[in-house]
Amino acid sequence: MSIALPTPEDVEELLLSCRYGDVEDIQQFVDKFGPDPLATARDDNGNTVLHMQQGGRLICARRATDALDFLLPLLPASLLAARNNAGSTPLHWAALNSHLVVAQKLVQFQGGPGVDLIDIKNEAGRSPLGEAETVRWEEGAKWFVEVMNLDEKTKGEEELHPAEGLENVEVEIEDAEGQVARMTLGQTPSSTASDDKQTS
Incomplete structure (x- = not known):
């Protein structure tokens, strides 16, 4: 049937x-x-x-x-x-x-x-x-x-290793919404501290 x-x-x-x-x-x-x-x-x-x-x-x-x-x-x-x-x-x-x-x-x-x-x-x-x-x-x-x-989105970020002595390398990461986040790799503590003083 x-x-x-x-x-x-x-x-x-x-x-x-x-x-x-x-x-x-x-x-x-x-x-x-x-x-x-x-x-x-x-x-x-x-x-x-x-x-x-x-x-x-x-x-x-x-x-x-x-x-x-x-x-x-x-x-x-x-x-x-x-x-x-x-x-x-x-x-x-x-x-x-x-x-x-x-x-x-x-x-x-x-x-x-x-x-x-x-x-x-x-x-x-x-x-x-x-x-x-x-x-x-x-x-x-x-x-x-x-x-x-987030694995695929952050894989590139994880594989970036600044060369010896290279500082302040800026990278951009795009999320699923197309929003871009910027971050600086290889920044030393001293440069971070001086940046903080300049911005405050």
């Missing part, structure tokens, strides 16, 4: 159920149509079930995580990095809506893209960390910075 295909109305109902964290309704959809349509369901803006799952600020955090716990094992891991029409991933939405537990589950999902999700930029040029900073979500921004992969 073949499983019925969902109609556009069925998909719309599914996305609404995901938006409001109605696990029972999501379960009924899966029972009727199987899990495959979950991966292809999109609204008019290209949002997936994972975007919709934590799309609203008013959704209860418990319901959001319950729905996410139900959905994640049924979805291909690639859906965690799926972008909507604005180039935003589900993690962008979690950041915009200050959903820490949801953000953590998306990043920590076994077999998913992991911390690489934090570096994906949307059409506005913002990563999920950038979105967290935009909405002044300090708790989320702090967590993103704690777990994000």
Whole structure:
């Protein structure tokens, strides 16, 4: 016996159920149509079930995580990095809506893209960390910075060793947001002290 295909109305109902964290309704959809349509369901803006799952600020955090716990094992891991029409991933939405537990589950999902999700930029040029900073979500921004992969960004810095006697070599390091930090390598304690006197 073949499983019925969902109609556009069925998909719309599914996305609404995901938006409001109605696990029972999501379960009924899966029972009727199987899990495959979950991966292809999109609204008019290209949002997936994972975007919709934590799309609203008013959704209860418990319901959001319950729905996410139900959905994640049924979805291909690639859906965690799926972008909507604005180039935003589900993690962008979690950041915009200050959903820490949801953000953590998306990043920590076994077999998913992991911390690489934090570096994906949307059409506005913002990563999920950038979105967290935009909405002044300090708790989320702090967590993103704690777990994000800085190895590649700092590798060049770690491998720079000023030659003997070479002082005050300035390097620039660009973060995921395109912000540039400048630092001076090879500065001796005496030159630092004299610089401090000049600036005070």
